[in-house]
Amino acid sequence: MEEKARAAAASPEEDAKRRCDSLIDQLQHIPRTKLSPSSKTTLCRLINSELTFLHRISAAAASDLNSPPLSLNIGHLEAVVHVLRQPSVTGVSRVCKPIEFSKSSSVYVDVVCSLNGNPVWFIVSGRNPRCISWNGGSSEKDKGLRKKIQLVVDAARHSPVTLRPSSVVLFFSNGLGDDVYQKLRCEFKALDVKLEPLSYHELELEEEWTDVVLGRLFPDACAVRIQIGEDGIVRAKDISENRIGGPVSCNKCCEHSGFDPGLSLSSLVTGMKCWCCSLDDEVELQVGLMNQSWRDVEAKLVNFDTTAMVAIASGISNGRTEKLLATPERQLRDRFKGNYDFVITQVDSENQNPIHRELSGLISGKRGIICESVRLEFQELIAMCGGPNEKLRAEFFLKFLKVVPDCPSTRLMSLPTTRKLALKNKVVFGTGDYWCAQTVTANMAFVRAVLQTGMSLSIVEHRPRALIGD
Known part of the structure; x- marks a missing residue:
């Protein structure tokens, strides 16, 4: 009860710092056989950048209505770590980096890994589902989900064989509106993917158990996959x-x-x-x-x-x-x-x-x-x-x-x-x-x-x- 009271009384920037610290703690417990050292370094750098930004904000500036938002990336990074902790996710080779196909062509992918033994790309969204539009809005920056997905799918289909995924998995950590979800199923033949509702109160380590790691559970999350080529490489043979x-x-x-x-x-x-x-x-x-x-x-x-x-x-x-x-x-x-x-x-x-x-x-x-x-x-x-x-x-x-x-x-x-x-x-x-x-x-x-x-x-x-x- 006292911990909940302290959390409720914490300022927004202190809460954001706590979430960053929790992410760093969770990363340390992901086995090195699952997450490559370079990928862990990339995530740690992104999380530390958030912390550096948060430490620069004083309590007075945080209460100023004209001050910039605390952070736009913590929720996204939490969702990426949630994906990495999935038991079915293995062999993570890249995290939060663009994949370049030429000097002028690249596509941003949140996680390159294997899911149930199949090579996949994860695209992660931590946005409010009410802010996700299918065809985009009047703003030039809002290109819409459909166009973004099409770019990723096209890049996946034309990527080198060594990097080509069997599927692109879209993970919406805060859920997805029904109208957008139905369009994904209709236009891209998207199929549901079941991810584990991980508990952050118990985290299995290599040798023991601990109950000190905190994090978000994403109860409203939605995950779908879009098939790119043959699902996996398994053939029908006896x-x-x-x-x-x-x-x-x-x-x-x-x-x-x-x-x-x-x-x-x-x-x-x-x-x-x-x-x-x-x-x-x-x-x-x-x-x-x-x-x-x-x-x-x-x-x-x-x-x-x-x-x-x-x-x-x-x-x-x-x-x-x-x-x-x-x-x-x-x-x-x-x-x-x-x-x-x-x-x-x-x-x-x-x-x-x-x-x-x-x-x-x-x-x-x-x-x-x-x-x-x-x-x-x-x-x-x-x-x-x-x-x-x-x-x-x-x-x-x-x-x-x-x-x-x-x-x-x-x-x-x-x-x-x-x-x-x-x-x-x-x-x-x-x-x-x-x-x-x-x-x-x-x-x-x-x-x-x-x-x-x-x-x-x-x-x-x-x-x-x-x-x-x-």
């Missing part, structure tokens, strides 16, 4: 043919596998959604992918790269850390040669944050896939470097996945092949992108190189783990 032989994962599979993988790995795989439980589940997946109905496609599939496969099978991730630390240092240095420090760092990391537990929350309820290139590379690594138990864990985990052909998305393959954008990585990540699946990886050098091109990429980062011959 991936059930392209899997490793034998039954694939259900909770009972662990009991009949003939191998005890240990509690940690068992917990990881039993949390994943299996491929063999029911035909209905398989049909539901295929129908969802074929129709691209914008149900939670991303929640259905997760793509593993080689680093993830190695980390899951590694003895470090499967309870061998104490044994390693109990081994004399000289023996370990003779065993791992120049990789000794690298291995010990991973052992310390595992003891602090067990990787199976970390991944469990990220891939729970999802079906796992790997592409053919990953399968071949992983099996070669296991054969050369894996110990007996690591080989058994590798074989065990592969039974829970489906192998799909190398089928990288057009947009990933359109990137130039360079040292940082190696062809084999484009194939692996591109196959995940093709299936609208997040790729689990420790290869952040490749991810950063992709984001620097402006392309969104949906990934789950994990800490690296090495094979130790266990």
Whole structure:
């Protein structure tokens, strides 16, 4: 009650400062795997510009009827951060910047990202719905919503393949008048998009929970999407043919596998959604992918790269850390040669944050896939470097996945092949992108190189783990 009273008594500029501080706090809690550093820097700069402006206004000037408005951008920035916090929004590569197509042509986009695994552009409006007109007003500055949308849609359709979105999503944080909404549906074939009504009283962090972050909830918000091209890059194909032989994962599979993988790995795989439980589940997946109905496609599939496969099978991730630390240092240095420090760092990391537990929350309820290139590379690594138990864990985990052909998305393959954008990585990540699946990886050098091109990429980062011959 006292906090509410203080908030009510606060001056307009103090309230605006509080909102800016809240935005900065919220930004710090957005995982770095979702929001690129350059995007976070851009948002922080915009918010700090608002704060600088607000600090220049004295209480006397704020009460002056002739003084300028406090800020025109806080509401817009709050809406942008609300979009960024959506669980379905991943791989944010650009925020609040124009996309330039030539020296004389550009279009302003609030968020370039992946939504449910599909590349999209977000255009955000924090205006009062009564001030949003379809065809514009008498003022030369008021061009109307229709013309603005047409410019963005045309730019999206003619943008380079690497930046071209499957859809443009319009987010009206304060709602939209029914007449304008109906025109959007009629003229642009706009479809509703469901965003989560986030609670700002509880914010999930990587390790714990906090209840100190405040923000707006936007109860009247309206979000629609306008399709640009093919929705995502998923094709109608039966991936059930392209899997490793034998039954694939259900909770009972662990009991009949003939191998005890240990509690940690068992917990990881039993949390994943299996491929063999029911035909209905398989049909539901295929129908969802074929129709691209914008149900939670991303929640259905997760793509593993080689680093993830190695980390899951590694003895470090499967309870061998104490044994390693109990081994004399000289023996370990003779065993791992120049990789000794690298291995010990991973052992310390595992003891602090067990990787199976970390991944469990990220891939729970999802079906796992790997592409053919990953399968071949992983099996070669296991054969050369894996110990007996690591080989058994590798074989065990592969039974829970489906192998799909190398089928990288057009947009990933359109990137130039360079040292940082190696062809084999484009194939692996591109196959995940093709299936609208997040790729689990420790290869952040490749991810950063992709984001620097402006392309969104949906990934789950994990800490690296090495094979130790266990």
